[in-house]
Amino acid sequence: MQQTKHDAHHDHGHAHDHHEPGFWGKYVFSTDHKVIGIQYAVTSLIFLLLGFSLIMAMRWQLAYPGKAIPIIGGLLQKVLGDAAANGVMSADLYNAFGAMHGTIMVFLGVVPLAFAAFGNFVVPLQIGACDMAFPRINMASYQVFVIGGVIMMVSFFIPGGAAQAGWTSYSPLATVIPTQGQTFWLVGMVFLITSSLLGAVNFIATIIQMRAPGMNWMRLPFFVWAQFVTAFLLLLAFPPLEAAGIMQLMDKVAHTSFFLPTGLVVSGQIAAISGGGSPLLWQHLFWFLGHPEVYVLILPAMGIVCEVIANNTRKPIWGYKSLVYSSLAIGFLSFIVWAHHMYLTGMGTKISTFFQTTTMIISIPSVIILTCFFITLWGGSIRFNTPMLFCLSFLPMFGIGGLTGLPLGFNFSDLYLHDTYYVIAHFHYVVAPGTIFALFAGIYYWYPKATGRHMSEFWGKVHFSLSLLFMNLIFQPMFVQGLAGLNRRLYDGGATYAGLAEPAAGGMVGIPQFFLDLNKMISHAAWALALSQLPFIINFFWSIKNGKKVTSDNPWDATTLEWQTPTPPPHGNFLKEPHVYRGPYEYSVPGHSKDFTPQNEPERGASQTASAKSH
């Protein structure tokens, strides 16, 4: 591995050989950004499936509370013991699955796929670099990520099971649960945060230092900008959660009281602690990461959508500069909106008002970005291939997710909606048919570059239509349930609070049966959504060997640099260093013979050198 010799970090003075690396060097301990990207992609897709499986088991308990889980109930009992006695999901197991569903989906699934996988594979190619700035740190980042993931997985099998206090791990609850699941969660998180830190440093340094000649800032594809801002969010927002994690770990292991208040009563007894801690401190530090994390989830998705839409409308993106400045504005504002998750904690009306204001302001750049995409569609002759279909549905799906967030951002309406299924529906619309659809689009779009073969269009469209249908059948009814006041944390899906025929003493009427029956419908839709992923999974693996071969290095007739390499790109990417002469989205330029002009295509005639210098 030649490049490690020139890596800016400490090597031990070994002489590196130049021969072809073997299997381990090529696929496992690779420093090639494309291999690392694919490692991240496969790993995080597996985690996504796992996180989805957890919720499928929970959906059984919500739809049919207290009944044995069919098919996998026996297996759960064998593997997890009493937590799933007789195949019935216990409350503890439900809590553990719920906490780990969120943790896995966010920290092990979507972020590694959106940021690490796509970023690693695409960013160096798009900026015309031969690799990342620090290839070995890149490899370390993936390895540390895997260690973190393994620790999270192991926690399912320790006595008492995995963490049970939600992915937000609010103290004191997270600290006083007498099992060690939370300790594993915290240690796992420290590894995941380290991995993300290494990745973020590497991405920013790469984008600053490794751009090809002529690739100035306003010629960067929007995807690169989105990853750049995302990397800054990860770099600066994750450390406070790491600090909070260290303090919670101290509470758990060294019996400190960072988050434990004086006079805390656990199981009817005053806890033997020094007290004096602040539960709100945890929430502040958690959401200081938690909210920028939302934009870590959505910005790379917007980047993918931008690339695919420009390519398939055959038009320049409308308002490229607005997109860039909006993403920077989002990046900045996302650091000052976190406490809108905490309106109900009694932190005071003045603070609530401040965060309500910033929350409303941050919706503006998000709307600008979405509007630019919509206007780009106007008058385009759109190619409706699988990646484009996913991106086209991203727009309204993310729109629904974003707009339903506004009532949660106002503290007066949040008082009513807080902790109901409405919240779940809102953020799942943002992340599931929003971000994950964009990620699917990215997979279908860049698959030919990574493998040299297309995924099947027909099965891609089947995957798309079924996913779109069932996503909506799952999450639309949750809005309805939430507006009816159904709390999101009920282990029996609300059966305890089922509506009474006669109003009870005190006027309590309960939740009408209709809203509880929706649970069954939602669960069936969730299982159907799982089946709808089968075409994708089979298509993904089958096409590696059997997909339609690409006929050129640039099968989508795209303008950006990743398509100007051999297919798949070799270690080092470009055959010769690319020079960039134009912006990223020069589609259908009048007077040109073809409807796309790659960024590295020189101007015709004598204007060539003048144009390259003028920027």
Added chain:
Amino acid sequence: MEIPYTVKPRPDTGLYNAKVGIWLFLASEVMLFGALFSAYILLRVGAAAGTWPHGLLNVPLGTINTLVLITSSITVVMAWVSLKLNQFGRFKVYQGVTLLCALGFLGIKSFEYKDKFSHYEIVRTDGKIVDGHLVEKTKDHVILSGHVIDPSEKVEHGSHTPEHTEITVPTAEIKKMENYGPWHSTYLAIYFTLTGLHALHVIGGAVVIGFLWGPGSKMWKTDPERFTNRIEVSGLFWHFVDLVWIFLFPVLYLL
């Protein structure tokens, strides 16, 4: 394939890759310690009136440690300058002093830690508190070198240091006995967390600087410019570690 700008700076940014990397890393470190300092502020502001302890730490020792780290900050720059002036021998001397300072700092810090872990507070069954360092502990009694506090008497804060005597407390009279570890109060919790994390940074920095001082310095012969860059980057990290202490010292020892 060759990664560009690993040694020479990129013309338009004026930086080589590792320098960009270390500054980004330090930005993230600022957020890490920043969050812990915010926690300190919130815990202190939220503490019940009169419960936040003062004067628990040894200010002269803290001052010495501050001077030790400032000295190391100077020598780490001098080491880098020596390399720039092509004086490898002086580099060895200066960076050697940096390493000694790091060891000295850790030595003093561990002495302070030990002092806290052997410092006990005993609540007697009669409600009086015996506070002092452990002298002897047997089955029947505990001997502390310290003083007795009667919580029912109001004592002016910081009036005078009470005289230390050896006090014997029979085991039967001990209601609660606890040393001044992180579990003792939120002040000690944040003290141990902040200084512990800082000490880990000192150890990490010393390991890297030590490696580049010892076996890693072979690179001076083969690639002097790159070696100098490494000293600069590790030096930037070392300055950050010192700077954190410059904030930690007043916040924990003096305020």
